[in-house]
Amino acid sequence: MEVNYLIVAGGAGAGRGGDPAGGGGGGGSVTGSVEVTEQEYTIVVGGGGAAASANNSTGSNGSNSTGFSLTGIGGGAGSDQQGQNGGCGGGNGTYWSGAAGVGSQGYNGGSGNNSAGGGGGGMGGAGQSPSPYGGAGGVGLAASAALGGVTYSRGGAGGWIAAGASGAANTGNGGTGSKKNTITGSGGSGIVIISYKTDGSDGVSTDSTGGTQTTSGDYTIHTFTSGGTFEVVEATAGGNSNFFQLF
16 A cells, blocks of 8 residues: 655744844755555644744754655745754855855755845755845755645745745745844745555555545545544455445
């Protein structure tokens, strides 16, 4: 039996400074397919990291998401100085042009300059340095069609003149930096998506439970926006009995 999976960690919060700070890194993610047996699997969905709460400080890293003994690593926080390491690295603050946060599963954050903060790294690309405005966050990574095709884990843009924005829930996106002395953005929580062929050809029955169950094309999809249990039920020898009862 086999299922497809996408495990996205929480994105990180952005930094806050007397001058604009860096954006939060997107949550790290792992995706692929894995052999399963008829049992229960514990799913953990990581929360987004908090935004920096005071001037001249660093946001919080996102939390890890797990499933099938695999881990998506929380995004690295943006900072008024050096961005933090994480699944995707956090962006640097203004006047901090040294190394930005390093991504262990995604891309690095961007360096700041004397006018604006660097962008947080994403799962699809590195955070950018200002040019001259706040550096763009790194692009995210699109899930496969079998897993819904949505893009997750974007980095948050570096601060410049606008108030920061938080990453949306269950996107793994990093928070956006802000102008100086202004509230900045927190990271978006993660998500875990599991899918298999509805006709039972992957060996998994649609009687399997956990998360929100939907169908898309040839696939049954289980979406976890919070922690839970994915219980695998084996399909019958002739395929998925529920599927064939429709005909």
